[in-house]
Amino acid sequence: MPKYRPVATGQSFVKLEEDIVQRWRERDIFHESVKRRADAPLWVFYEGPPTANGLPGSHHVLSRVFKDVFPRFRTMRGFRVDRKAGWDCHGLPVELQIERELGLKNKHEIEAYGVENFNNRCRESVLAYIDEWNTFTERIGFWVDVDDAYFTLTNDYVESVWWSLKQVFDKGLLYQGYKVVPYCPRCGTALSSHEVALGYKDVLDPSVFVRFPVKGQEGVSLLAWTTTPWTLLSNAALAVHPDVTYARALKDGETFILAESLVGRVLGEGAKVVETMPGSALTGTAYDPPFHYITDYGPRGHTVLEADFVTTDDGTGIVHTSIAFGEDDFRLGEQYGIPVINPVRPDGTFDERIEEFAGRFVKDADPDIIKALEREGRLLRAEQYQHSYPHCWRCDTPLLYYAKQSWYVRTTDYRDELLANNASIDWHPEHIRDGRMGDWLRGNVDWALSRERYWGTPLPVWQCDEGHLMAIGSIDDIRAHGGEPPQDLHKPYIDDVVLNCSHCDAQARRVPEVIDVWWDSGCMPFAQWHAPHENQEQFDRHFPAQYICEALDQTRGWFYSLLAISTMLFGKSSYETCLCLGLMVDDDGQKMSKSRGNIVDPWEVLNTHGADAFRWYFFTSKQPWDGYRFSMNAVGESVRQFMLTLWNTYAFYVLYANLTTPEERGLTDVDRWIRSRLAATVELATERMEHYDTTTAGRAIGEFVDDLSNWYVRASRRRFYGPDGAAFATLHECLVTAAKLVAPLTPFIADEIFDNLDGSDASVHLCDWPQSDGRDVELEWQFEVARDAVELGRKARAEGKVALRQPLREVVIVAGDRERAAIERFAGLVRDELNVKQLRFVGQADELGHWELKPNYRALGPRFGKRMPKVAEAVAGLDAQRAARTLSQGGTVGVVIDGEEHPLSLDDVQMVLQPLEGYQVERAGTHAVALNLELDDELIREGLAREVVRAIQNARKEAGLNVEDRIALTLGGDDELVGAARAHEGYVAAEVLATQVSYDGDVAGAVAEIKGRELRIAVQRTA
């Protein structure tokens, strides 16, 4: 009965991980890991809720594994980490998907279909893929409590959100304003500024310069510029800056009025300024508008007004104003008493007032409007103008700036508190605080809260016929005002609830709007518990969160909504640390999208490389906010570079531990070294993981595993055949501790290794995080020195083109006293790794050869000019060895030219070390080694014996023997090869586990070719 389960190699990790998923489920490890810490201090993580109306993509793996890794780490560090899952259920994206499914084109069609049916479809769709999400979540190893998830559509959640809105209402922060808002005509609703920020795109728009003829002055026009020709149809006024200098400029017999500084740019050559005046002098000038559909703008309509917002950065310095379609325009209208006349319907088409354009979508009408301007002689010039313009972040329609009534939350009252609370957040990366988030908060505008839509949290404001407003904060509140709460708090049912006005005798009805879905998700700290209506103590214990993590674009989404709501309600940020994730692009740097066809299906990755490889890639290839050039291949790299190294080392251990019973031995220096490296890795990984840095922590663990495999095991291989108990104990310790260190990062492989090698608990994820056993820094340094010598020696071998199996006489190493002691401590390892008979030390690099000096023409040429040949001659005449020593110690040597002595320094000469005859020298920095490449018969025979061993090992494998099988060996064939084997028979027999060796020139068996000679090998398993 072997001690450990046998370990297969050369297979993918997919099947193994699927088995482990099963094991975790059976042993209920996740819940157990939380239960074990029931009384431990809490460490709080908030799940930013995704919407389950589509299948998860690869970018969801990114965010979900970063949400997983630190809760796992903190649990091992002794904290209790409750991880409540959550689902974002409301909002425009959900509605849009249903509109597409039902083939509905606008709000009229939704209402004809029926709001009740429509919302039922929305409700079903947000839960449609929950099972797929849960399977996916489990498969990638994201431990989150899906059995206890919150859903933003439940009455409980809605009721908590209502509570928050009543707080805001009672503080006087909720108001209804007539404002110009960014508006999506397709979705039929206004967008908040953070939604607008999500959809900027570079587009080409028309740019037109238009004549506005001055009334009563033949041949004189005010000249204005716009990039939205469709707004000219409702032109109401022109605006000038009172302090800017304007000019009357004559061109081709026509007079234009525009800012003096822009005359050249706008009118070009040949324009002549005939008169200048301040903008204030133009005030009141009446003009003839380009179109006459709307004329009732009052006494100040179609005249020149003064406005401070006018600049001369572009255009003409005269701004065309259409009250309903711009924030500045709107305010100007208020100031001068010009009425708001909005001839654009909510669907973005002109209404019947705009006769010939009625029914056309405004932006589509631009070309015909330009033609009309041209026909009427109003157009001076039309061009294309490239600028960044906001589009609806969900349906991609260009937004209109549009005057309408909306509900707002006065977040601007809290700008200073928002900035102060932002400053208290530990941002990763740090620059988000003053950069992206700080900029956003400094430019804060009131939160446009309402949406004229259907599937969302209803705005809990009721209004009576007298215009009194009241906010409802709970279901009980409805009853208290004489209403009957519906079973479902959504539209349309809630709209039937009639309440008694709290200010008068009249009855109050709910306003029709629902709220911005971002407000929902920003309420999750309390709404996930249904606080304050119940579970208040749960909320108190879980507020604020220690950690949240989402993509960088959530700065203006969830990160903002969490911060804004908790600042207004609780006076502080709802999260302490925020990790921002960058964008994923394909391996050509292209954004991933369906239309490009470059989306990588996460299941394809999971079913090819597995979840650990996927996770390792995200954790270690980059700092997560730098973004990823993602491909299947990139994930495959983590398998090759890390997973296989760890796995093969583990498999090696299990194989030999099952074969032998280790005998007690003392630790060697190599054991002590790898144990110290382990301690160093524990210390660094702990410190970095505490600082939310998986990149450095993961890479440090990767380097340790590399050292373990490529240095420790390699150098100790024979001890495992030994069997040397100290080597087994050391490797066991290293593997089990490494499993604990990688448990948060690659939870599957970690658990498998732990389960097989240790098994003291049901899972590695129930273990405590490892502690450092203390380092021996001097020993680590000494090993580094020895390793440098080996690496230089290997390079020398490669340069000298001598196979590693060929033993060499000696290696000469340049070393000071301290380095020499270091290398001597690991002399056995250095000899083995370089396959040399002896080490020799010298104090100076020049003992590895002799120096040749040449003048450095670049340095000396300018100094000596025509005398350079004499300088070259003098340098050649120097005692090269002595001069080289002086120069390399920073001294100077003198050369005499034409009877005058000139000092030369290291920069003035080139020093070339010519190696000793028969040696290959390699240098790096102050390190240097020389390998003696001269071979004699003895060394050649030994080299051949090693080749013979390799050939026999291959023959064993081909014969299907196990590593522990003993054999009877018979060799035949080439005399030299057989002779070499005979000469080193003891060595050969020990290496290939031969209990008897015989020689037979005619033996039948495997044929191996070694250096053009033939060796015949027969192996026979013995009892």
Ligand SMILES: [Zn+2]
């Ligand atoms: Zn839209």
Ligand SMILES: [Zn+2]
């Ligand atoms: Zn009232």
